[in-house]
Amino acid sequence: MAAFRAFLFEFGTLFAIINPYGLAFVFLNRTMSLSDRERGNIARQVAIYAFCVLAVSFFGGTIILEFFGVTLPALRIAGGFVVAASGWTMLNQDTDSDGPRTASTNSFDAIRREAFFPLTIPLTTGPGTIATAITLAASNNPSGDRILPRFVSLVAAFVIGVTIYHAYARVSRLARFVGVEGTLVITRLSAFLLLCVGVQITISGVTDVLMPLFNGR
DSSP states (O other), rough: OOOHHHHHHHHHHHHHHHHHHHHHHHHHHTTTTTTTTHHHHHHHHHHHHHHHHHHHHHHHHHHHHHHHHHOHHEEEEEHHHHHHHHHHHHHHEEETTEEEEGGGGHHHHHHHTIIIIIITTTTTOOOHHHHHHHHHHHHSSSSSHHHHHHHHHHHHHHHHHHHHHHHTTTTTHHHHHHHHHHHHHHHHHHHHHHHHHHHHHHHHHHHHHHHHHHOOO
């Protein structure tokens, strides 16, 4: 029972941070030129990459950051800039009667090369998600059985990956349901929220850097 509660907590936390069904319209915007089958293939790649990113963050995130000398505030600041820039670009793209134009001229191979960056990192599992996964792993009780908490984290990462695949692969059906205007509105709103998330991540990183300086006075 405790393991199930831990799974619900980790899954709920990651789901709230990633918001896969909200980001699905951003994904649709970046893969507008693809067929449903091709978009499903890209969605599967992103889901697999997202699972790997979460698993690595759970089990070795802190070690990797320390190895490269990267702090969590630096990760947040850099990732926040990238996320905000992507949201700003989407907000300022031209549209026509057929909806957003963004990736409409990109080929399947070109978009497939973007599956890891930027579609997985930082758009899906960005610095906020990585930092959250590292924090969840660090909060596990270091004493006693370590196998069960790691297994629970792995299951949570897997279910999140499945959820991302479902949201991204089925987004075209949802877009057809809401129509062209509805898709445009949701895409613009998602882009604005993406911009806000990027700014918030950057602010969090800057705050983490400046707070010790002010507290030291």
